[in-house]
Amino acid sequence: MAAIGSEFTLRLLTDAGLSAGMRVVDVGCGTGDVALIARDLVGDTGEVVGIDREEAPLEAARARARDAGLANVSFSRGDMTEVSEALGTFDAIVGRRVLMYQPDSVRAVAKVADVLRPGGLVVFHEHDTTMVPAALETMPLHRRVQSWMQETIAREGADVHMGFHLHNVLTQAGLMVEHVRAEAIVQTPGQPYAVAGIIRAILPRIVAHGVASEDEIGIDTLEQRLDAERLGTNATYVGDMMFGAWARKPG
Numbered sequence: 343m344a345a346i347g348s349e350f351t352l353r354l355l356t357d358a359g360l361s362a363g364m365r366v367v368d369v370g371c372g373t374g375d376v377a378l379i380a381r382d383l384v385g386d387t388g389e390v391v392g393i394d395r396e397e398a399p400l401e402a403a404r405a406r407a408r409d410a411g412l413a414n415v416s417f418s419r420g421d422m423t424e425v426s427e428a429l430g431t432f433d434a435i436v437g438r439r440v441l442m443y444q445p446d447s448v449r450a451v452a453k454v455a456d457v458l459r460p461g462g463l464v465v466f467h468e469h470d471t472t473m474v475p476a477a478l479e480t481m482p483l484h485r486r487v488q489s490w491m492q493e494t495i496a497r498e499g500a501d502v503h504m505g506f507h508l509h510n511v512l513t514q515a516g517l518m519v520e521h522v523r524a525e526a527i528v529q530t531p532g533q534p535y536a537v538a539g540i541i542r543a544i545l546p547r548i549v550a551h552g553v554a555s556e557d558e559i560g561i562d563t564l565e566q567r568l569d570a571e572r573l574g575t576n577a578t579y580v581g582d583m584m585f586g587a588w589a590r591k592p593g
Contacts, residue, residue, distance in 0.1 A: 350525055350584050351438055351467050352379050357521070358465045358588035363387040364433040369422035369454055370394055370440030374403030374415075376467075380436055381415050391429055392417040423453040434463040441468055441511060442495070442504035451515035460593030464517055467586045470505035471495065474526070479577040483567055484529075487537055488581055490554050494544060497551040505585030517589035527582040531573045535581060538565035 355376075360366065360383040368377040371392030381390045392415070394400050400417045407415040420426065422440065435458055444450040455464065471492045475485050496502055504511075505524065512519050529535045541548070542561050548554050560567070572579060 348375060348379065350586065351376055354467055354586035355380060355383055355436060355465055358463055360384060360434055366390045366434045366436060367425065367432045368392045369435060369437040371403060371417060372399045374406050374417065376436055376438045377403065377415055378406065381412055388414065390415045393420045393422065393425060395421055423450050425454055425457045427457065429457065431459045432457055432462065433459060434465065436465045438467040439469060441466055442500045447511045448514045451511060455515060455517065455591055458591045460591055462591050463588055464512065465588040466508060467584065468504040468508055470583050470585060471502045474580050474583055476580040477577055479575040481571055481575060481577060481579055483571045484579050484581065487541060490541065490548055493553045494548050494551055505583060508585055508587040512587060512589040517591060519587060519589040522587040524583055524585045526580045529572060529579045529581060531576055534569060537581060538568060
């Protein structure tokens with residue numbers, strides 16, 4: 343199953359101009375979702391390097407690349423503010439849900455741009471978790487689930503408004519912003535969203551930060567209860583807002 347937001351990411355990277363033959367670095371790559379999307383766009387003649395601070399997701403990313411037989415995708419441990427010059431110069435920098443976790447996002451973008459060639463692309467996919475949820479009907483479970491996610495990332499120190507801040511962050515980092523877009527994630531009775539899967543993935547973090555208990559969440563039945571709430575109200579629900587932006591390095 344495709345990762346959450348992958349279709350949006352693909353359109354964003356395509357429209358920004360990622361194309362065959364480009365060298366791309368994916369910062370905060372995790373298990374490699376965005377890196378593999380970028381690889382499809384740069385093709386056999388390009389190259390993608392993924393960077394992350396944690397070794398466990400990097401190992402998963404390497405395994406995915408090996409299983410797919412992709413020789414021109416590699417993954418290295420590191421921070422986006424300390425990309426090694428030994429990796430060379432890149433045509434594009436990409437990232438998803440990574441700027442929101444930077445203590446100083448302007449500095450982080452400015453530092454990683456050091457390895458970008460003049461005129462190169464910077465493309466980020468971020469979220470704003472506060473301007474939604476939205477629905478015409480009362481949907482208490484959906485709103486409660488959304489609040490668990492919002493509160494958890496807020497307690498982790500993330501910038502929950504990074505989507506709205508993208509333009510200013512890129513500009514203040516010395517880049518020339520070319521485009522900013524946003525897209526809502528919409529759920530209907532017949533069009534679910536894998537929010538229960540997200541909650542399952544971050545469940546230890548939710549509990550560790552005291553946002554909700556495992557008994558409150560009831561993860562084993564959460565998806566069915568969410569589906570039942572939408573079906574019972576015949577409702578449309580907007581649960582998240584994705585932002586994307588691309589900019590160029592001067593020169």
